[in-house]
Amino acid sequence: MKQNFIKPPVEIRYQEQLNFLKAWDVTNKKPENWKLSPRAVRMFILGGTAIRPDTKEKMQIQKKFFGNDALVERCIITLAGNRGLMLVGEPGTAKTMLSELLSAAICGRSTNTVQGTAGTTEDMIKYSWNYALLLSKGPCRDALVPAPLLIGMEEGIFARFEEITRTPAEIQDSLISVMSDQILNIPELGDDGFVFAKPGFNIIGTANTRDKGVNEMSGALKRRFNFETVAPVRDVRLEKEIILKEACDLAKNGAIDCEIDTDVAELLAVTYHELREGITSEGTMIEKPAAVMSTAEAVSVYFQTICQAWYYGNGRVELPVLTENLLGAVCKENRDDLEKLKGYFHTAVKAKSVKFGGIWQEYYKTASFLK
Numbered sequence: 274m275k276q277n278f279i280k281p282p283v284e285i286r287y288q289e290q291l292n293f294l295k296a297w298d299v300t301n302k303k304p305e306n307w308k309l310s311p312r313a314v315r316m317f318i319l320g321g322t323a324i325r326p327d328t329k330e331k332m333q334i335q336k337k338f339f340g341n342d343a344l345v346e347r348c349i350i351t352l353a354g355n356r357g358l359m360l361v362g363e364p365g366t367a368k369t370m371l372s373e374l375l376s377a378a379i380c381g382r383s384t385n386t387v388q389g390t391a392g393t394t395e396d397m398i399k400y401s402w403n404y405a406l407l408l409s410k411g412p413c414r415d416a417l418v419p420a421p422l423l424i425g426m427e428e429g430i431f432a433r434f435e436e437i438t439r440t441p442a443e444i445q446d447s448l449i450s451v452m453s454d455q456i457l458n459i460p461e462l463g464d465d466g467f468v469f470a471k472p473g474f475n476i477i478g479t480a481n482t483r484d485k486g487v488n489e490m491s492g493a494l495k496r497r498f499n500f501e502t503v504a505p506v507r508d509v510r511l512e513k514e515i516i517l518k519e520a521c522d523l524a525k526n527g528a529i530d531c532e533i534d535t536d537v538a539e540l541l542a543v544t545y546h547e548l549r550e551g552i553t554s555e556g557t558m559i560e561k562p563a564a565v566m567s568t569a570e571a572v573s574v575y576f577q578t579i580c581q582a583w584y585y586g587n588g589r590v591e592l593p594v595l596t597e598n599l600l601g602a603v604c605k606e607n608r609d610d611l612e613k614l615k616g617y618f619h620t621a622v623k624a625k626s627v628k629f630g631g632i633w634q635e636y637y638k639t640a641s642f643l644k
Contacts, residue, residue, distance in 0.1 A: 283377035297323040306429040306473030351499040362503035365567020368479040380430035389436035412461035429471030452497040513542040553621040562610040596639035
């Protein structure tokens, strides 16, 4: 029976590909308790052609992470070596998506997750109690409510820790002894309170560099992880491809049958790239906004414009709407960024409208909507 979700977990969204790769993966070496080998995990994330050895059936596996292929390989090897993995970088660089893809391919489950906030407590990470059972039976295993860390250790799967630097330092440091000794002690259970991690257990963390200094990780905790920096997309053509792919997927999930305009996607990719880098393709220096100019934000702006065209318009993307959505994305944190965005339009976009005409000319006319 088909299930509908707003955002299906990776293991459900790509279930067919994962099943096919498992059948293809019969001869490759894999660490204990991994669903797929490192070779198959790499193919699942970076794409390729898999041919089943028994039926000779072929499947083209689509690429899901666009960026540094070598980084993905290093992440897989880190996890195969039973080291914790910490993905760091600017917001919107697909750290969470990479974490989900790795967990789904290796463990068959990407939802064993802690979402780090200022209010995260130790029982949200390790375990808590069913107080009705605790009162009636006393401290026992039946009364225990496992949290992601305990679940990961008992089942031999990954625990994903999102936005780890948003959590208080003492909560972060509760991971140190677990990662060092691979043991979790539950004192209330006495001699039966020692939980030993099964093979396959590990932790994948993510942290935004913009949160640096909020709750800085201790040196002791940092030493338990291998750090990998996920950089923003630097190639405009690749950024355009990501915008189109993600917008198409979102539209499909939302039953929105709207025309996907590749020219508008390219224009938006150029805009985000130049505002992020602080220099235009013509070599003109511009002021960079304080806002996060990530590819994820560009996807959001484009999809929001598609939604407006579908529900209120004629099904075609309109540039004035795109510019209004861009304004909301750029100026949501600091209204001073409005002047920087206006400056970009009156220098870079104006120059491109003269040089290229066409869609850039229409784009420049929408500068009047920047209020």
